[in-house]
Amino acid sequence: MNTASSKARITAIGTYVPERRMTNEDLEKLVDTNDEWIVQRTGMRERRISGEQEFTSDLCIRAVENLMQTYGKNVEDVDLIMVATTTADYPFPSVACLIQEHFNIKSTGAFDLNATCAGFAYGLHVANGLISSGLHRKVLVVGGETLSKVTDYTDRATCILFGDGAGAVLVEADEVNPGFLASIQGTDGSGGMHVYRSGISKSMHGLSLQGDGHMVQNGREVYKWATRTVAAGIKELLSRAHMNIEDIDWFVPHSANLRMIESMCEKSGFSLENTLYSVEYMGNTSAASIPLALGLGVQEGKLKHGETLLLYGFGGGLTHAGLVIRWGVPDL
Incomplete structure (x- = not known):
């Protein structure tokens, strides 16, 4: 669809990745691979890996905190939280609900969206539609994953690929300068x-x-x-x-x-x-x-x-x- 009637724009962004780095050299110790082979086929040199007790909601919360600190934004009046993820902490409650609890947002909708690697783009599309229709005014769209927790580190074809991280944006109503x-x-x-x-x-x-x-x-x-x-x-x-x-x-x-x-x-x-x-x-x-x-x-x-x-x-x-x-x- 053409979204010329959009009444929303992205106003802030925040990101977070875990501290632990997994290099190609680290992977050489796990499976039959090497740095040259990985770089030649994927362009990857490192990936970030979450801690044993660090989950998708933890990464997403840190990304939202980074957004708030970087741009001086508050999330108290966010009226919808949408998290794109395939690696939620639990089947339910959703990661979005865990974010709502952490920031004590009094009145908001909250749900997770699973469109795998297209999830963040889908989230932006939905947020724009909901705001442009007048149903919402301020939506928090988050993409977060802890793929290392569902990666088979004995499978050399896939274990070299995946990492963990999160990013969050605010999508707000703006009829004058829609984005x-x-x-x-x-x-x-x-x-x-x-x-x-x-x-x-x-x-x-x-x-x-x-x-x-x-x-x-x-x-x-x-x-x-x-x-x-x-x-x-x-x-x-x-x-x-x-x-x-x-x-x-x-x-x-x-x-x-x-x-x-x-x-x-x-x-x-x-x-x-x-x-x-x-x-x-x-x-x-x-x-x-x-x-x-x-x-x-x-x-x-x-x-x-x-x-x-x-x-x-x-x-x-x-x-x-x-x-x-x-x-x-x-x-x-």
């Missing part, structure tokens, strides 16, 4: 078997998907789907926004794999120099990867108030979502 320009979503459920996490036995398309709660991924198939789908999605998204590649200041894809990002840039016409990503030192953090990339862009002085961004999330489901936004966060 959401266009959006797109799509799903191909027939590819769901290519990346999944299951704690029970279930069949899909005649295949038995048995698991112990760890992630399972067919990287080759996901790579082919993502590079093809995102390139086509970008073209459609720009059309809906009545824009060209040259109108976009920053491309911010889900940081799944640097080689995948390079392929997407090549297929779509973006330059890697105008792409924000968090994958090199944080790994694939699923729903947290886009806000972490945005946070790095701010911290490094790259991302500036008023610039135009194209965000694109994609992942398990298989599902994807993209947005064109005007960055409404004040410069530091």
